[in-house]
Amino acid sequence: MKKHCCRAFEHHFNQAGKYGVSIIFTNLSEKAIFMQQFRMVDKENESSIVSDNLLRIATQLVINYCPWCGRKLSKQVKHYGGLDRNDLRIGFEKLGT
Secondary structure, three states: OOOOOOHHHHHHHHOOOOOEEEEEEEEEOOEEEEEEEEEOOOHHHHHHOOOOOOOOOEEEEEEOEOOOOOOEHHHOHHHOOOOOOHHHOOOOOOOOO
16 A cells, blocks of 8 residues: 555655655644645755844644645555654644644
């Protein structure tokens, strides 16, 4: 059985932490969560951004369905157990509680 619901989802999942759009999976308070994340710079280069203004380097939103094929992501959770990317998550400490 394949892990990803479609090629577009797989591509964006593999882009996690990089510039642009990506998909992140995390377990938060024992709840599996998929997020679509948008970054203006790679995670590894965040410290190189210098500005006198407040900048949001990345933002994200929780998703329940694949943005490309529409498949319900909760049906995919069992395939993502060891692929938690909590290191890339932005905030949401109380999400799922």
